[in-house]
Amino acid sequence: MTDATVTRPAAARDAVSGARRVVVKIGSSLLTDDGRGLDERAIGEWVDQLAELHARGVEVVLVSSGAVAEGMVRLGWQVRPSALHDLQAAAAVGQTGLVRSYEDHFARHGVRTAQILLTHDDLSNRKRYLNARSALRTLLGLGVVPIVNENDTVVTDEIRFGDNDTLGALVVNLLEADALVILTDQEGLYDADPRSNPEAALIGEGKADDPRWAVVAGDGGRLGRGGMATKVRAARLAARSGALTLIASGHQPHVLSRLLDGESVGTLLTPDHAPITARKRWLAGQLQVRGRLTLDDGAVRQLRRQGSSLLAVGVVAVEGEFRRGDMVLCVDSVGEPVAKGLVNYDAFDARRIQGVASRDIAAQLGYIEAPELIHRDNMVIIGAD
Numbered sequence: 021m022t023d024a025t026v027t028r029p030a031a032a033r034d035a036v037s038g039a040r041r042v043v044v045k046i047g048s049s050l051l052t053d054d055g056r057g058l059d060e061r062a063i064g065e066w067v068d069q070l071a072e073l074h075a076r077g078v079e080v081v082l083v084s085s086g087a088v089a090e091g092m093v094r095l096g097w098q099v100r101p102s103a104l105h106d107l108q109a110a111a112a113v114g115q116t117g118l119v120r121s122y123e124d125h126f127a128r129h130g131v132r133t134a135q136i137l138l139t140h141d142d143l144s145n146r147k148r149y150l151n152a153r154s155a156l157r158t159l160l161g162l163g164v165v166p167i168v169n170e171n172d173t174v175v176t177d178e179i180r181f182g183d184n185d186t187l188g189a190l191v192v193n194l195l196e197a198d199a200l201v202i203l204t205d206q207e208g209l210y211d212a213d214p215r216s217n218p219e220a221a222l223i224g225e226g227k228a229d230d231p232r233w234a235v236v237a238g239d240g241g242r243l244g245r246g247g248m249a250t251k252v253r254a255a256r257l258a259a260r261s262g263a264l265t266l267i268a269s270g271h272q273p274h275v276l277s278r279l280l281d282g283e284s285v286g287t288l289l290t291p292d293h294a295p296i297t298a299r300k301r302w303l304a305g306q307l308q309v310r311g312r313l314t315l316d317d318g319a320v321r322q323l324r325r326q327g328s329s330l331l332a333v334g335v336v337a338v339e340g341e342f343r344r345g346d347m348v349l350c351v352d353s354v355g356e357p358v359a360k361g362l363v364n365y366d367a368f369d370a371r372r373i374q375g376v377a378s379r380d381i382a383a384q385l386g387y388i389e390a391p392e393l394i395h396r397d398n399m400v401i402i403g404a405d
């Protein structure tokens with residue numbers, strides 16, 4: 021597939037060097053020294069690089085696998101168990117060691133870390149999605165590096181992500197990160213599985229949604245889940261919110277710094293749409309509308325002209341029964357759609373604060389969830405794509 025190994029316009033790699041918020045995923049295949057326990061030396065080196073990005077002002081979220089693989093080593097198991105309760109036990113045993121290792125290495129740089137264990141429900145239920153999002157944003161705002169993994173100890177087969185490539189991409193969508201960096205045990209995506217095909221050639225760059233990648237990407241190794249197939253899918257998911265995906269070898273010296281400097285390392289998969297457009301498409305297409313807010317003329321102007329968040333003070337009527345995090349439609353005084361977005365208050369409370377200034381919300385409700393009714397990041401203006 022020679023035409024797949026397309027040239028690498030500097031512009032796309034330049035976009036990588038401009039990334040301000042990055043999700044870095046480190047796979048099981050890399051972390052656990054091929055089943056011999058956590059590779060402390062390698063973890064130390066990745067953390068050095070992550071800390072360097074952090075010091076440059078790049079917001080970093082780490083998605084790390086390795087809980088099950090490390091738990092297996094600690095429990096003396098040679099083969100990855102198939103029974104769910106054994107996997108859950110191994111993850112519980114391994115996760116503590118994994119996070120402690122990262123914490124110790126980041127502490128050398130004076131960088132604080134936090135553990136975030138997510139399940140599928142946390143990202144598909146609107147309220148929990150918003151909670152996860154604000155928790156992660158708060159941590160980033162505090163300069164903390166969140167370390168994310170699937171909460172393997174409580175998930176069941178039907179509801180698990182399974183591989184962390186998918187989880188990494190969903191975290192990218194959640195935070196509208198600029199780039200997803202997937203570190204694995206291969207140099208990147210090849211035009212055939214290099215384990216079985218020594219002639220396989222590295223793909224330097226391509227479009228995330230190119231259907232050819234699904235054909236060439238095979239399954240994973242002994243410890244990893246999903247192989248390249250889930251990495252290619254993750255790139256497509258990340259592209260939904262406009263993010264670039266980089267797939268590269270964690271064994272390459274200074275790989276993260278080099279990638280973020282725009283160097284041509286590994287495989288770069290680019291989104292088709294500019295970030296804002298892609299995010300709007302995603303929001304617009306994503307959710308069912310559960311309610312309707314009628315806005316006064318001032319609020320309509322603010323949304324349309326300034327791209328501002330919607331404040332309760334600009335709402336004159338609330339219809340429907342919705343919960344916090346549901347999608348609602350915003351209309352003007354004659355019922356013309358203005359925007360759609362994820363609402364920060366349920367219908368009952370939204371009625372109580374309609375027309376109320378943000379500073380008076382706490383007094384009105386006895387609590388404040390957010391100063392705005394719909395944050396502009398969670399809103400798409402209708403007809404202004």
Ligand SMILES: Nc1ncnc2c1ncn2[C@@H]1O[C@H](COP(=O)(O)OP(=O)(O)O)[C@@H](O)[C@H]1O
Nearest residue numbers: 047048049204210213238240241244245247248
């Ligand atoms: N087209 C391909 N290009 C590169 N690697 C591939 C390809 N198809 C399958 N693979 C396999 O995917 C593996 C990486 O995935 P995986 O084992 O799940 O690792 P991780 O734990 O890093 O997610 C590689 O070791 C490689 O053998």
Ligand SMILES: N[C@@H](CCC(=O)OP(=O)(O)O)C(=O)O
Nearest residue numbers: 047048085086087088184245
């Ligand atoms: N949550 C699991 C990760 C599963 C896994 O290995 O994923 P991947 O690194 O994508 O192959 C763990 O920590 O063991």
